[in-house]
Amino acid sequence: MTLVTDPTAPRIALIGATGAVGSTLIELIEERGLRYRELYLVASSRSAGRQIPVGGQTHEVRSLEDFDFGLVDIAFFSAGTSVSRAWVPAAVAKGALVIDNTRAYRMDPDTPLVVPQINYAVLDRPPGSGVIANPNCSTIPLVRVLQPVERRWGIRQVVVSTYQAASGQGHQGIEELLEGTEVALRDPDADLPSERFSPPLAFNVVPFVDELQDSGFTLEEQKMVQESRKILGLPDLDVTATCVRVPVVNSHSEAVWVQTQEPVDRAELVGLLSRQTEVTVHDAENRAAFPTPLKAGHPDHVHVGRVRVSPHNPRGFWLWLVSDNLRVGAALNAVQIAEYALARGFLSGGVR
Amino acid sequence: MTLVTDPTAPRIALIGATGAVGSTLIELIEERGLRYRELYLVASSRSAGRQIPVGGQTHEVRSLEDFDFGLVDIAFFSAGTSVSRAWVPAAVAKGALVIDNTRAYRMDPDTPLVVPQINYAVLDRPPGSGVIANPNCSTIPLVRVLQPVERRWGIRQVVVSTYQAASGQGHQGIEELLEGTEVALRDPDADLPSERFSPPLAFNVVPFVDELQDSGFTLEEQKMVQESRKILGLPDLDVTATCVRVPVVNSHSEAVWVQTQEPVDRAELVGLLSRQTEVTVHDAENRAAFPTPLKAGHPDHVHVGRVRVSPHNPRGFWLWLVSDNLRVGAALNAVQIAEYALARGFLSGGVR
Structure with missing residues (x-):
């Protein structure tokens, strides 16, 4: 109450x-x-x-x-x-x-x-x-991890590929995915509903979220660039994205490649991210641990895994992010x- | 006969x-x-x-x-x-x-x-x-598009995120996805089969393909680096990947970010890729056209879409690749x- x-x-x-x-x-x-x-x-x-x-x-x-x-x-x-x-x-x-x-x-x-x-x-x-x-729901978890990295090592470039859930298209998006999946299981050649997602999302991945812009990027991809720059106060931040819808009910994932000005030490990076408010790092101890949309943990956290510095470039590392797009996002x-x-x-x- | x-x-x-x-x-x-x-x-x-x-x-x-x-x-x-x-x-x-x-x-x-x-x-x-x-099934479509790019503009860096289908784990992988999906539709809280994919792949994405290496990268990610270098004859090629399994029955997709030595013109890039043997470019004319695993076209081709040069960096562009991993791959x-x-x-x- x-x-x-x-x-x-x-x-x-x-x-x-x-x-x-x-x-x-x-x-x-x-x-x-x-x-x-x-x-x-x-x-x-x-x-x-x-x-x-x-x-x-x-x-x-x-x-x-x-x-x-x-x-x-x-x-x-x-x-x-x-x-x-x-x-x-x-x-x-x-x-x-x-x-x-x-x-x-x-x-x-x-x-x-x-x-x-x-x-x-x-x-x-x-x-x-x-x-x-x-x-935007994909921008929020991204800037949550980028800000501490920028402050510690300086960011040269960020390359993001997203794995976005059906709930980004609301209740109707979820229903269309579930309905389409049921139909496809019964008959793989049936026509599937495709009002919210076109082509249909069931057993598919669709690299097109929101409208096409003149640049050839989608609005979703453009938002990730413009909004990250505004939130972080870095008008020239070099960030680029491909946004893809996946047949997941809820929670967006992102594969994030970051290049920094200075060499990065994995242990320090893990420690830094672990200390951020409402961020959970899954592979601090066990490197085979990682979050997925169906098994992440606290629904109000940004979940991080697959933290790894490139073996041939200490100024480049990957992160895997999962967060509840309806809550965190x-x-x-x-x-x-x-x-x-x-x-x-x-x-x-x-x-x- | x-x-x-x-x-x-x-x-x-x-x-x-x-x-x-x-x-x-x-x-x-x-x-x-x-x-x-x-x-x-x-x-x-x-x-x-x-x-x-x-x-x-x-x-x-x-x-x-x-x-x-x-x-x-x-x-x-x-x-x-x-x-x-x-x-x-x-x-x-x-x-x-x-x-x-x-x-x-x-x-x-x-x-x-x-x-x-x-x-x-x-x-x-x-x-x-x-x-x-x-x-490897993810490496083949990648090198098919990288070689002409290397020859024309010179490659500085390649960053790949994959969206890999269940058939990469064979008939049993496909069955486990379909079975798990059926169970999850009936009861979202049920335990799902997870012999081939762990955690389960139904309505999920799993950023872990093959075994973990000492570097923190998976074997699948390492293969994409080492094999691309060997096939292209470029032992120092700067390529890095995150490999992710998605709930798709067949056909792998890849979001590929390429940085080149020289500025790239989109029309020339589209023309170059279109002329490659058994490669189809979907967005040569209509920029809103793209391939997906369920709707790509000729099963023996590498399908390319979302061809777009960065608006703030003419030496960087994205490609979206889809190919039948059992056939092309x-x-x-x-x-x-x-x-x-x-x-x-x-x-x-x-x-x-």
């Missing part, structure tokens, strides 16, 4: 409350005991009227079109980029602090792009735009932003 | 004939009309006695332990590294030319490691060891080696 009558506790709205990230936000608000005075679950008119229990109370989902943002201090947006573009300005105008989980505001110069473990200091002042942006990061903002006391609503 | 009475046609044995690569060899010998005077299917005593139709005739599988290699001119070995280590010397001693699909002889200086499209010239003389080695390459050897007339048996 985190509903409190304390007038300094915020009034919160979750926009996209019925989606995969929204449901995870509800779970996390309960688990972490985030204090609130009011909680509004908001979604499209299609979902309005649904009853969802939170902290022992039943909440009715409200329609975004009729929602009064004047009622809340914090609005979490996780209903897609077009919804954020349409509704965030109204929420800000009514005085709500927006924590946005889409790409709508990430590259806006007046909007901080925040991974609390890495660059919370940009929240020393309230955001000029009224919006704090939550980064989305909802948890957003909740941690809210926790930090509340601790700093710069909410624009109820605590004014 | 490729059984012929022509005395210059070779007598052939397939060791490991009932395995995934062995079955594919049989398919390819039929499809390509490889001429033979005799064909012996050989396997472990467990499989001996099985009847397998080839080219309209039924062949009884013979037991390796009782097989007389003096009966054949060419012996294809695809029954695992330990079987090759134990039996290849006997086959060579009896005068058979061995085409070995395991890692037993690949790094032996007297054994050529051959991808016919790339380095057939090393077969200008019969192999000193009596063995021609077939490279194993059996087809072995058959093409045999075709070349037959054309050169250096068989040590029946054509002497």
